[in-house]
Amino acid sequence: MQKLLDWTLDAIRMEDSSFSWIEEYRYDWVPLIERAIV
Numbered sequence: 001m002q003k004l005l006d007w008t009l010d011a012i013r014m015e016d017s018s019f020s021w022i023e024e025y026r027y028d029w030v031p032l033i034e035r036a037i038v
Contacts, residue, residue, distance in 0.1 A: 001034050 008030055012023045 001031065004034055005030055 005026065008026055009023065012019050012026070
């Protein structure tokens with residue numbers, strides 16, 4: 001899961017700063033995505 005967390009952080013930071021709220025909730029939604037794709 002750490003690789004997915006790192007990737008999402010990089011992707012969020014590459015986008016507009018208006019997505020900073022997503023970074024705050026990353027630990028909530030990344031595990032859900034990981035379960036859905038694994």
